[in-house]
Amino acid sequence: MPKNKKPAGGRAAKNFEPRYGAKTSFQDRKRRPGAEGPVKPGSKSPNHRGYRAETEAAPDKRRWSASDRAGRDEARGIRQSARDDRPARSFDDRPARSFDRNDRPARSFDRNERPARSFDRNERPARSFDGDERPRRDAGERPARSFDRNDRPARSFDRNDRPARSFDRDERPRRDAGERPARSFDRNERPARSFDRDDRPARSFDRNDRPARSFDRNDRPARSFDRNDRPARSFDRNDRPARSFDRDDRPRRDAGERPARSFDRNDRPARSFDRDERPRRDFGDRPARSFDERPRRADGPSRSDWNASPKRSAEHEQRVDVVHERLQAEAVDAATVTGAGFAELGLGDNIVRALAGLGADKPFPIQAATVAPILEGRDVLARGRTGSGKTIAFGAPLVESILRAQAGQRREFGRAPKALILAPTRELALQIDRTVQVIARSVGLFTTQIYGGVPQARQVGALKKGVDIIIGTPGRIEDLLNQGKLDLSQVQVAVLDEADHMCELGFLEPVQRILRATAKGSQKLLFSATLDREVAALVDEFLVEPAVYEVAGEDQDSSTIEHRVLVIEHRDKAQILDSLVDREGKTLVFARTRAYAEMLAEQFDDAGIAAVALHGDLNQQKRTRNLEKLTSGRVNVLVATDVAARGIHVDDIDLVIQADAPDEYKTYLHRSGRTGRAGRSGTVVTLITRQRQRRMTELLDRAEIEAPFEPTQLGDDVLEEISGRQLSDVTS
DNA sequence: AAAAAAC
Missing domain, CATH: 3.40.50.300 (P-loop containing nucleotide triphosphate hydrolases)
Structure with missing residues (x-):
């Protein structure tokens, strides 16, 4: 319907x-x-x-151009009382600001370096004064110190400048070699250690291999200590500062608690919503996914947290493209x-x-x-x-x-x-x-x-x-x-x-x-x-x-979008894209990365097809302008990353080209949704290589979309048909 | 792995 x-x-x-x-x-x-x-906000009869x-x-x-008004109205509105100097200042500042934007990358790099230095400076004087208190600092600042260790060469340079540092040198060996590891571990584990004295050799090994410890801890507490500790931990949860101090323990907590929380949340609604859809999952994609995505499992766990069912968090779940249950x-x-x-x-x-x-x-x-x-x-x-x-x-x-x-x-x-x-x-x-x-x-x-x-x-x-x-x-x-x-x-x-x-x-x-x-x-x-x-x-x-x-009835049959998949040789890709894009109607091309989006836009331009790019590496002014160029029809081709995948409405895009196939079925649905809007017709073409056919098939299944796979070579009629047929269809 | 989202 x-x-x-x-x-x-x-x-x-x-x-x-x-x-x-x-x-x-x-x-x-x-x-x-x-x-x-x-x-007039005061107008009483709007x-x-x-x-x-x-x-x-x-x-x-x-x-007044955008940049002119941006700062000025603001300045006036806020400080009406002192107009004399400020308008002038604001004008002066604008060009400077705009230039600064171009320089931001440079600044950002500097910032990354400076903080490291500044941190060192703050800590050193403190150390020299508070020698007795160092243990405390260790507790709070361990992460910082650990970073500092990497920067020791820097410290050594500084030592030449500061007398205080020379004092530090005498003490450093002690701290580094003996105290830090001992202190840090002792504090967190004192109770545990006192119980574990029989295992001291194990401790010494642990110091070298933190992961080993963490594994041990998970096992031991579970058997004897954990039950007693967990309630305590649960109280800690309310106290974030406490958590932050216990950074050594985070891995455990994260591993143990978060999934639990997320599962709890997921379970509540799951009971009400799940019923209708569980069968679908089973029928659908799991087996296929698990085979395809094995290499990607690494990130799976984080994604699986959002899954409705704990069972899915198993390694069988694909990480990239998770099908969540639909809501009842x-x-x-x-x-x-x-x-x-x-x-x-x-x-x-x-x-x-x-x-x-x-x-x-x-x-x-x-x-x-x-x-x-x-x-x-x-x-x-x-x-x-x-x-x-x-x-x-x-x-x-x-x-x-x-x-x-x-x-x-x-x-x-x-x-x-x-x-x-x-x-x-x-x-x-x-x-x-x-x-x-x-x-x-x-x-x-x-x-x-x-x-x-x-x-x-x-x-x-x-x-x-x-x-x-x-x-x-x-x-x-x-x-x-x-x-x-x-x-x-x-x-x-x-x-x-x-x-x-x-x-x-x-x-x-x-x-x-x-x-x-x-x-x-x-x-x-x-x-x-x-x-x-x-x-x-x-x-x-x-x-x-x-x-x-x-x-109701929002299925593909009621859609106004035609989907096609062209199976191509990678070496033909650039030219195939050129020929697809060389057309009259508005065309939106999706690329996976900003760099490729930029490259394609240039490529089209070089081929004599006016095109602009839209992605997150552009400043906002350019983003806005380039999108407006497509909307207004000053260009007919926009190459975008997924920044344009969702929600963006341009009235009459009749062809969407996916230069890179999407990884998620949702992305496919949203990208293709840039055409065929409000009942208009549109075509979506996805370029893939042979090796990708299987993944693409599965993705289309999840999207519940049927699309023919058409082996295509340079110069095939299909290309002409796709780019040309749109012309007659636009009016329909 | 990438993209988006603040300065």
């Missing part, structure tokens, strides 16, 4: 993403909300038409949708009008499903495939909720944000704001973006004025949080877009810290096209009896 596109019809294409004039820089758009509240008028008067401001969800049928409009779902007139302005006249299925429960204040998990309108699905009810919550209240200067939307990339955060801002403005609420790669000043300035909704990426949000410049304590609604991705290693912990900073009991909304039990870590801590939604 392809309810998605058909009911919505032609308007559908616009539904979930606003279409701005191609000439309109969205930088200007986004700037408006926070920075210049030119928009009329969205009125705001529009202001927006259209914006061309004046557009003349209430499927929303297209029929449910047909009758109700946005107004019937509980959204106010202004918001409904704003949505219509965005091209969303009637709710898409995922929107019809989630709006009401979100307005009820429920925690919601929602899965809707790529391009199905998820942004509006959470954005519209979120704005309505905030509006209701502050009904009758005055929007005060400097008010703390009431809602937070987290996204995994800056581009996505920006894009979400372009939709949510329009909705928020229609009822007089303000949004601002908080993401990295740009100066903080403007963002902080917006926060000081007061905003209602912030949209951003974890890094900068946590940064401002720690600086005390962002107060999340009033946040009543928190949204995680691409929620499963936000639960991956490296994202999860910052996200957890951010969510913990929101108001207690705040509503949580988790959205993703590939939402699965990977989000269990967040669900268990932050969500209360969440409602889970997905759209």
Whole structure:
């Protein structure tokens, strides 16, 4: 049941993403909300038409380039009282800043070296004064010392400079040879040793081989001591400082405790969610995976922590591409949708009008499903495939909720944000704001973006004025949080877009810290096209009896994307890519690494095909500009890393080329989801070599996608067909 | 192993 596109019809294409004039820089758009509240925040009858008028008067401001305005409005806003010198300063500083950015790598290298030196300096004077206390220091600073040992040559140089050091020399031999190991071990193990005196020879061996000790410890305590110790340890858990001192023990704890914790969390929901899906796992991929991925097992354990079932943590589980259980969800049928409009779902007139302005006249299925429960204040998990309108699905009810919550209240200067939307990339955060801002403005609420790669000043300035909704990426949000410049304590609604991705290693912990900073009991909304039990870590801590939604019938049959796999010789790859990319329509090429993305963009350029790159090695200005070049059509080819895999919407990409096959089926789904959006047609071509066929087959199985494997050589008609046929299909 | 996310 392809309810998605058909009911919505032609308007559908616009539904979930606003279409701005191609000439309109969205930088200007986004700037408006926070920075210049030119928009009279005091206006008591916010009329969205009125705001529009202001927006259209914006061309004046557009003349100010991004970098000009970045610091200046900020400086003015914050320090109105002392304008005399500061504007001048801020101008002077800008060029300097921009130059600095180019130099950052150099700085960063210096920083890495200096800290080491500075640490040494701090420690040495202390040593010379506190000779008697050294043992204490050892306890706290062992890691530091161990690093210092590597740097001893540096110390020896310093010794010539400092008299105190010469004193140290006499003592060093003692410490190094005899005391350090003894002290460190004694403290942690005194009880154990006293019991183990019979084993002293073992100790001496242990000193040389720490791993050996650790193994011994795990075995011995388990038999006799562990049971008594564990309760103690569990108390320690609450005391992080204690843990940090006990670094020698971490391996044990980590090995023993974390899995236990994660399993606990996973088990709770597992009971409720698992039932439907367990059979699938068994049928599916395990045997195949285990064979394929053996070499990769090394990292498996960390990944397996997110698995729903402890059994999976076994070495049989592949590490790269884990299939998590799908969440048991209430499927929303297209029929449910047909009758109700946005107004019937509980959204106010202004918001409904704003949505219509965005091209969303009637709710898409995922929107019809989630709006009401979100307005009820429920925690919601929602899965809707790529391009199905998820942004509006959470954005519209979120704005309505905030509006209701502050009904009758005055929007005060400097008010703390009431809602937070987290996204995994800056581009996505920006894009979400372009939709949510329009909705928020229609009822007089303000949004601002908080993401990295740009100066903080403007963002902080917006926060000081007061905003209602912030949209951003974890890094900068946590940064401002720690600086005390962002107060999340009033946040009543928190949204995680691409929620499963936000639960991956490296994202999860910052996200957890951010969510913990929101108001207690705040509503949580988790959205993703590939939402699965990977989000269990967040669900268990932050969500209360969440409602889970997905759209029924979202299978490949209802998809508008055609998938093809070209099996090629590696030596032909560059030229095959050239011929695929040499076409009229917009083409998005995915590469696995930044370097390769950059290289391909240059390669295409050299071949006479205008192309730009998008990856994390570019500064934000270039990232934004290059993406905008594709959006506006100034170039037709964008080569990107997976930074562009999720969420990014460009209206009419009709061909996605995976120059490197993805490792995870989710990545495949998200990458290919950059085309075929809102019911449009699109093609995804993946280039692989023969050796990769089997892995690719398995990945497609997990993605539940059928795609023909076509052996292809340079000059084959297939290439022409793929790159050319798109032209006629675009209009369909 | 790579990518993303702060300065």
